[in-house]
Amino acid sequence: MRTEKAKALGTCFVCGQACSANERLIFENPQAVRHHTCPKDKLLNALRKRAEARGCTPKELLLMRLAEMQRRIVCALGEVSFEQFCNTGPQGFVTLRLSESGFDISVEVRPVFMLGVIIYHETLMTPGSLQQRKAQLLAQVLESASPHGLSMSNGLAETQMLDRLKNGEDHWDGRKKADLALEILSAEGIAFKALSFVEKDHELTLQTFAKSPLRLQQLTQQILGRLGLLDAN
DSSP states (O other): OOOSTTOEEEEOTTTOOEEETTSOEEEEETTEEEETTOOHHHHHHHHHHHHHHHTSOHHHHHHHHHHHHHHHHHHHHHHHHHHHHHOOSSSOEEEEEEOSSSSOEEEEEESSOOTTTOSEEEEOOOHHHHHHHHHHHHHHHHHHHGGGTOOOOHHHHHHHHHHHHHHSSBOTTSOBHHHHHHHHHTSTTTGGGGGGOGGGGGGOOHHHHHTOOHHHHHHHHHHHHHHTOTTOO
16 A cells, blocks of 8 residues: 555656656656656657658557557457456456556456556456346347347357457447557556567567547647657647
């Protein structure tokens, strides 16, 4: 538990980690603070060099990194949906953790919520809520099969339901996974981690950049604006 002396002052706009009152900080302006160990010029120079090597602009490269993070989060949300319907243990939380050195996302079930460690969490459904939601989703699967004259057993319907939860477009609660991923990525500090993912650039593709939604482009603009790189087109 944080003491008053170590109370968080927000997040570093370069690395995305929490800033505390008991460490040396640099205030770019009243809204932007960074650790003294996080020189933005070093990260920006690395971004420029990697962009040149790929034949694109820093803006395009950052957008590709954010798009890859979004893609990984969408896949992880499928795992979260699956865990909600397959975990029958005690109440707890399904969590997403972003790797410190790349785009990898891990999904874990935790008995307690750990502040500052994860990028997203959901409370596990109670048995009653789980049965109610499962019945609704199973009914949707059976209903989608009937217009095609298909007869489906409950076992097959449940298998298809779990496959939709894991690989489909919708989260277990009906939200679009892509929209939820953007909400997670837009949270303060998380998107800025993409600045340090230099060693992962070989995983990126121009197709990922081309498909990026407008909100992701706006997030890229916001980051570059705070770093003073908006003129890097």
